[in-house]
Amino acid sequence: DAKTTQPTSMDCAEGRAANLPCNHSTISGNEYVYWYRQIHSQGPQYIIHGLKNNETNEMASLIITEDRKSSTLILPHATLRDTAVYYCIVRVAGTGGFKTIFGAGTRLFVKA
Amino acid sequence: NAGVMQNPRHLVRRRGQEARLRCSPMKGHSHVYWYRQLPEEGLKFMVYLQKENIIDESGMPKERFSAEFPKEGPSILRIQQVVRGDSAAYFCASSPGQGGTMNTEAFFGQGTRLTVV
Numbered sequence: 289d290a291k292t293t294q295p296t297s298m299d300c301a302e303g304r305a306a307n308l309p310c311n312h313s314t315i316s317g318n319e320y321v322y323w324y325r326q327i328h329s330q331g332p333q334y335i336i337h338g339l340k341n342n343e344t345n346e347m348a349s350l351i352i353t354e355d356r357k358s359s360t361l362i363l364p365h366a367t368l369r370d371t372a373v374y375y376c377i378v379r380v381a382g383t384g385g386f387k388t389i390f391g392a393g394t395r396l397f398v399k400a
Numbered sequence: 401n402a403g404v405m406q407n408p409r410h411l412v413r414r415r416g417q418e419a420r421l422r423c424s425p426m427k428g429h430s431h432v433y434w435y436r437q438l439p440e441e442g443l444k445f446m447v448y449l450q451k452e453n454i455i456d457e458s459g460m461p462k463e464r465f466s467a468e469f470p471k472e473g474p475s476i477l478r479i480q481q482v483v484r485g486d487s488a489a490y491f492c493a494s495s496p497g498q499g500g501t502m503n504t505e506a507f508f509g510q511g512t513r514l515t516v517v
Contacts (some may be wrong), residue, residue: 329489
């Protein structure tokens with residue numbers, strides 16, 4: 289699986305959009321971009337994933353650049369409960385398992 | 401549909417004892433993954449299992465650690481002769497069977513926090 293690079297931490301004001309970047313310059317054509325988050329001491333929570341088209345669900349939007357070398361997770365209206373560590377990972381769909389490499393992630397602080 | 405269930409949530413063991421961590425995957429999921437998370441660090445992959453088979457154990461320490469996923473019952477991560485360095489949060493995740501180009505997400509349990517005293 290390709291390696292990802294994320295900022296160590298970010299701040300966001302409550303109610304504003306949180307934009308979390310991720311670089312995955314070595315991503316292969318058949319690798320998907322996944323985002324998970326981990327709220328303090330809890331198990332990681334799936335957020336969203338995509339291949340090359342932008343994706344949106346009830347939690348977030350995922351914007352993937354045309355060359356697929358980077359992506360941005362957007363939380364449209366951040367709340368205090370969105371404070372968490374956000375992990376961007378890439379993996380090949382349909383292969384043997386979810387042997388994903390979780391890096392250090394981005395620690396997002398949402399402030400009132 | 402219950403999520404991934406791990407038990408116990410907290411486990412305290414003395415050095416030299418055995419620790420058994422259990423993971424029941426989501427209904428219909430046949431793939432289980434175990435991860436370890438040390439304080440203030442990211443998750444480290446340990447092992448990937450399907451029913452009755454270990455598919456990838458490249459992240460497992462060579463000694464004292466073992467995992468199984470029997471035909472019936474939960475997946476078990478076993479740590480023999482625990483040492484203080486084994487203290488960590490152990491997370492289990494499950495996903496449906498994967499084939500072809502299916503892209504799926506894995507769902508995580510709430511983890512077992514092992515403390516070795």
